[in-house]
Amino acid sequence: MSGDKKTWHGIPRDEIPWKPAVDAEACIGCQLCYVTCGRGVYEIEGGVAVPVAAMECVVGCSTCANVCPTGAISFPALDTVWKVEREHQIFRSVKKEALAKHERDDAQKMRATVAAASAAAAAVPTRAQVEVAGEFGDKRFLVRLEELIADQPFDIVNLRLEVPTVKGARQKAPSFMSFEVTSEKQEAVAPFLDRITALVHDAGLVLVTAKPVS
Structure with missing residues (x-):
C-alpha cells in the first residue's frame, strides 16, 4: 500500500477484493498465520484462525496461505488483482511512487x-x-621544532621543559621536555610523528614516547 493502509497505489482498499478466507474445519489452530502476518490480520478464536482485519492484508500477499500446513487459508485468484491494475491504470502512479522511493533510498544511503x-x-x-x-642547551631544538611545523597543518601545545636547575641546564645537564602535537585541520597526526621522531634523533636527543591520543 502507499501513503496509508486505506489505499493501494491510490485505489481505495475496500474496492480491491483481496482478502483471506479460512476453512474453520481444516484449521488446526497452529497459529502460524497469526505470528507470520505482520499486519495483524488474524486472531485466534476458539482455537481457530479468524481474519478479523482482512482488509489490512497486503494486496497480492499470500504468505499465510503458503505456510498453512493444512491449506486452510485461501485467497481470490490473482486475476482479480491484475484486473484492478488494468482498470485503474495504476502504473503512472507506481512510477511516481518508485521515483520518490528511489530519492528516499538515495538520501538514506547518502x-x-x-x-x-x-x-x-x-x-x-x-x-x-x-x-x-x-x-x-645548544641544540636549537625548539627553533627547529618551530621551523618543522611552520608549513604544516599542525601545532605544538602544552609544551613543558623540566630542568634540574638553571645552572645545571647551562652546564648541559639532562632535561625533560613534553608537548602535544595537534592537527589544525583534523588530519591524522600519526604520519607527522615520523618527522618529529626524525628531528629528535637528528638533534641527538632521546625520544621517550611519541604516541597518538584520542
Missing part, C-alpha cells in the same frame, strides 16, 4: 555514507603526546 565517514574521521587520532629527554 546519510549513511556521511555518518560512516564522520565516524571514521572521529576514530582517527588528531593529537599525539611526545616526551623527549636529553641536553637541550
Whole structure:
C-alpha cells in the first residue's frame, strides 16, 4: 500500500477484493498465520484462525496461505488483482511512487555514507603526546621544532621543559621536555610523528614516547 493502509497505489482498499478466507474445519489452530502476518490480520478464536482485519492484508500477499500446513487459508485468484491494475491504470502512479522511493533510498544511503565517514574521521587520532629527554642547551631544538611545523597543518601545545636547575641546564645537564602535537585541520597526526621522531634523533636527543591520543 502507499501513503496509508486505506489505499493501494491510490485505489481505495475496500474496492480491491483481496482478502483471506479460512476453512474453520481444516484449521488446526497452529497459529502460524497469526505470528507470520505482520499486519495483524488474524486472531485466534476458539482455537481457530479468524481474519478479523482482512482488509489490512497486503494486496497480492499470500504468505499465510503458503505456510498453512493444512491449506486452510485461501485467497481470490490473482486475476482479480491484475484486473484492478488494468482498470485503474495504476502504473503512472507506481512510477511516481518508485521515483520518490528511489530519492528516499538515495538520501538514506547518502546519510549513511556521511555518518560512516564522520565516524571514521572521529576514530582517527588528531593529537599525539611526545616526551623527549636529553641536553637541550645548544641544540636549537625548539627553533627547529618551530621551523618543522611552520608549513604544516599542525601545532605544538602544552609544551613543558623540566630542568634540574638553571645552572645545571647551562652546564648541559639532562632535561625533560613534553608537548602535544595537534592537527589544525583534523588530519591524522600519526604520519607527522615520523618527522618529529626524525628531528629528535637528528638533534641527538632521546625520544621517550611519541604516541597518538584520542
